[in-house]
Amino acid sequence: xxxxxxxxxxxxxxxxxxxxxxxxxxxxxxxxxxxxxxxxxxxxxxxxxxxxxxxxxxxxxxxxxxxxxxxxxxxxxxxxxxxxxxxxxxxxxxxxxxxxxxxxxxxxxxxxxxxxxxxxxxx
Numbered sequence: 001x002x003x004x005x006x007x008x009x010x011x012x013x014x015x016x017x018x019x020x021x022x023x024x025x026x027x028x029x030x031x032x033x034x035x036x037x038x039x040x041x042x043x044x045x046x047x048x049x050x051x052x053x054x055x056x057x058x059x060x061x062x063x064x065x066x067x068x069x070x071x072x073x074x075x076x077x078x079x080x081x082x083x084x085x086x087x088x089x090x091x092x093x094x095x096x097x098x099x100x101x102x103x104x105x106x107x108x109x110x111x112x113x114x115x116x117x118x119x120x121x122x123x
Contacts, residue, residue, distance in 0.1 A: 009117030022096030
């Protein structure tokens with residue numbers, strides 16, 4: 001069973017940057033399509049970004065395109081989310097997900113989730 005540990009969240013002013021990391025416990029991480037989702041209070045979970053297992057393909061939610069960048073280092077079993085030009089509406093708990101559907105970037109019943117890390121953007 002893959003365990004995922006997110007880090008890098010915190011409080012930042014609007015316009016600032018943060019980099020989230022997600023470390024996986026198993027070497028099989030390198031075969032998974034990975035991604036980030038977020039959930040703000042009172043809202044549904046929202047897709048943020050995803051990356052193919054080789055790192056050659058990426059996909060982003062419309063609200064973060066051009067501001068966020070997802071990457072991965074399979075040698076370190078880690079994915080990253082570089083978040084720039086942060087806005088108050090980016091405030092949410094950010095979740096790392098492993099084993100997304102490769103054709104749709106969506107989670108399925110076998111998707112593994114981290115515990116989440118809080119990102120708060122002040123205006």
